[in-house]
Amino acid sequence: MELTKNITLGVYLPGETYIHNLDPRTKIIAAAILITLLLFIKSYLAYAIFLFLIIAILVIATIPPGYAFSGLKPMLPILVLMWLFQLFLYSTPDAEVIVSWWIFSATDAGLHMGNLISMRVLFLFTVTTILTLTTSIVSLTDGLESLLNPLKKIGLPSQELVMTMIIALRFVLILAEELDKIIKAQMARGVAFDRGNFIQKTKSLFPVFLPLFINAFKRAEELIVAMEARSYTGGKGRTKMKTLHMGRVDLFAGLFILLFSALIIYVILIVPPVI
Amino acid sequence: MPIEINKLSYSYKKGTPFEKQVLKDISLFIRDGEFVGIIGPTQAGKTTLAQHFNALLIPGKGSVVVNAMNTADKKADLVKLRHNVGYVFQNPDYQLFAPTVGEDIAFGPRNQNLPTEEIEDRVAEAMDQVGLDYDTFYKRDIFALSGGQKRRAAIAGVLACKPQIMILDDVTAGLDPGGREEIIKVIQKLHTEKEITTIYISNSMDEVAMLADRIIVLDQGQVLFDDQTRDVFLHARKLIEIGLELPEVMSITTRLAEAGFDLPGAVLSIEEAVDAIAANLQQGQVKD
Numbered sequence: 001m002e003l004t005k006n007i008t009l010g011v012y013l014p015g016e017t018y019i020h021n022l023d024p025r026t027k028i029i030a031a032a033i034l035i036t037l038l039l040f041i042k043s044y045l046a047y048a049i050f051l052f053l054i055i056a057i058l059v060i061a062t063i064p065p066g067y068a069f070s071g072l073k074p075m076l077p078i079l080v081l082m083w084l085f086q087l088f089l090y091s092t093p094d095a096e097v098i099v100s101w102w103i104f105s106a107t108d109a110g111l112h113m114g115n116l117i118s119m120r121v122l123f124l125f126t127v128t129t130i131l132t133l134t135t136s137i138v139s140l141t142d143g144l145e146s147l148l149n150p151l152k153k154i155g156l157p158s159q160e161l162v163m164t165m166i167i168a169l170r171f172v173l174i175l176a177e178e179l180d181k182i183i184k185a186q187m188a189r190g191v192a193f194d195r196g197n198f199i200q201k202t203k204s205l206f207p208v209f210l211p212l213f214i215n216a217f218k219r220a221e222e223l224i225v226a227m228e229a230r231s232y233t234g235g236k237g238r239t240k241m242k243t244l245h246m247g248r249v250d251l252f253a254g255l256f257i258l259l260f261s262a263l264i265i266y267v268i269l270i271v272p273p274v275i
Numbered sequence: 276m277p278i279e280i281n282k283l284s285y286s287y288k289k290g291t292p293f294e295k296q297v298l299k300d301i302s303l304f305i306r307d308g309e310f311v312g313i314i315g316p317t318q319a320g321k322t323t324l325a326q327h328f329n330a331l332l333i334p335g336k337g338s339v340v341v342n343a344m345n346t347a348d349k350k351a352d353l354v355k356l357r358h359n360v361g362y363v364f365q366n367p368d369y370q371l372f373a374p375t376v377g378e379d380i381a382f383g384p385r386n387q388n389l390p391t392e393e394i395e396d397r398v399a400e401a402m403d404q405v406g407l408d409y410d411t412f413y414k415r416d417i418f419a420l421s422g423g424q425k426r427r428a429a430i431a432g433v434l435a436c437k438p439q440i441m442i443l444d445d446v447t448a449g450l451d452p453g454g455r456e457e458i459i460k461v462i463q464k465l466h467t468e469k470e471i472t473t474i475y476i477s478n479s480m481d482e483v484a485m486l487a488d489r490i491i492v493l494d495q496g497q498v499l500f501d502d503q504t505r506d507v508f509l510h511a512r513k514l515i516e517i518g519l520e521l522p523e524v525m526s527i528t529t530r531l532a533e534a535g536f537d538l539p540g541a542v543l544s545i546e547e548a549v550d551a552i553a554a555n556l557q558q559g560q561v562k563d
């Protein structure tokens with residue numbers, strides 16, 4: 001019984017590769033560009049090219065692909081459900097029916113829509129995961145803060161926002177670890193999570209989620225005390241221990257991403273969307 | 276219900292870049308009615324080992340057989356096994372969830388689908404065993420308990436399942452000396468009166484020296500010693516080397532021995548120490 005095994009979002013995999021050593025801002029901007037591109041991709045060819053890039057990045061960053069994608073495992077049921085919904089519910093006037101069953105019928109349009117949306121979610125998740133796998137929490141914070149800094153002029157509390165986001169990201173893993181322990185503690189008293197009818201199954205979640213929430217609040221409170229004890233009063237007047245620095249590698253990576261974007265945009269323009 | 280462990284190895288996060296082997300080739304046997312202490316520096320793998328005893332973890336390699344049932348067996352009734360092998364966790368906050376003490380203790384027996392009267396009897400008995408007064412605490416809010424009371428409620432919650440084996444994972448950690456003593460008394464009484472096989476995991480040498488008949492010393496996922504309590508403490512130097520502290524009495528007697536006293540290699544209680552030192556002084560063996 002190990003829950004944390006398949007959690008990759010928010011996990012940092014230390015390394016000294018080209019990707020790891022990029023300035024966090026470069027990586028954040030690159031991820032943002034890739035995510036934007038993903039929202040416009042509507043052809044299988046473009047996704048194939050995208051997959052190629054993802055694999056290249058994984059290889060350069062020496063992240064085992066199996067591990068990077070294992071984070072999707074917990075999401076699989078939702079993805080499948082989403083795919084089914086699109087398959088049976090989405091349709092266009094000129095769509096061809098491929099299967100029909102009872103009151104449902106699946107069209108080719110629904111099939112393509114299901115495929116595209118599932119792939120979009122998959123790729124969005126993978127891009128974000130690669131960003132956190134190759135960027136430590138500290139650099140991620142510094143990078144985000146630095147990027148959001150200009151927005152301070154219009155009154156956006158950028159440092160506080162980033163701090164909140166980063167803490168939330170950290171809590172994903174911490175809560176999963178706690179959940180693991182709580183589930184074990186209740187299993188030790190004979191809870192059978194997989195037995196019984198729907199009502200019994202739902203009831204068996206109480207002994208797990210109650211301690212989880214209570215402990216989460218407790219942790220949050222401890223964190224507040226720890227931060228206040230070290231005189232944290234928000235972003236105002238804080239200085240950095242490490243200053244960020246962009247180098248030639250960042251320039252190179254930036255150029256590469258621009259070229260890649262041009263390629264994808266070209267494909268988007270010339271290849272007709274499947275739907 | 277003997278526990279038989281054969282060449283057990285276990286790795287967390289197997290198949291990921293974070294894979295970490297925590298247990299290496301462990302073999303041991305725990306007989307009925309024993310009081311076994313498991314000690315070792317932090318991160319030695321004590322909890323990981325103990326979670327194999329009630330099938331919360333299933334061996335990566337090797338086997339764990341409890342009462343002739345292999346925990347890796349797909350057909351094994353693990354829910355029943357967990358009722359027979361009780362496990363009290365390090366942190367009671369992971370276990371306690373019901374609004375009142377009584378309801379929380381009733382959770383285990385309720386999972387066994389027992390009749391209501393039987394559940395109530397068990398709750399009352401378990402509360403009595405851990406020294407929580409029924410009338411005072413039955414309706415007490417879980418959050419209104421002190422640290423020591425929470426531990427006792429957690430132990431009662433496991434006792435109410437009527438286990439034949441009880442695993443206590445660092446249950447005195449973070450308690451004040453008074454709280455520790457109360458918990459230890461409860462555990463000692465359960466073992467002698469109910470003859471429950473007890474597996475006591477701890478970082479505190481004093482507690483283990485006082486309680487256990489036999490000690491298993493784990494270090495970096497391997498069994499370093501597995502012997503009668505007294506014999507384990509004969510390896511004082513090695514224990515210190517792996518980062519353990521000797522029981523308080525022994526840290527004094529070993530120093531006295533170095534200063535020329537003629538004392539036995541393992542001294543487990545203050546009475547023993549007093550007798551041995553007195554004998555030395557009478558014989559006038561010590562120069563200064």
Ligand SMILES: Nc1ncnc2c1ncn2[C@@H]1O[C@H](COP(=O)(O)OP(=O)(O)OP(=O)(O)O)[C@@H](O)[C@H]1O
Pocket residue numbers: 002004180287288295297315316317318319320321322323324445478
């Ligand atoms: N759920 C888990 N996932 C990954 N690694 C884990 C998990 N639980 C424990 N570990 C790792 O296994 C090793 C052994 O941990 P374990 O809790 O068994 O040690 P322990 O002897 O009980 O320590 P302590 O005295 O601190 O309780 C540690 O290095 C720990 O980081």
Ligand SMILES: [Mg+2]
Pocket residue numbers: 321322323365444445
């Ligand atoms: Mg432990």
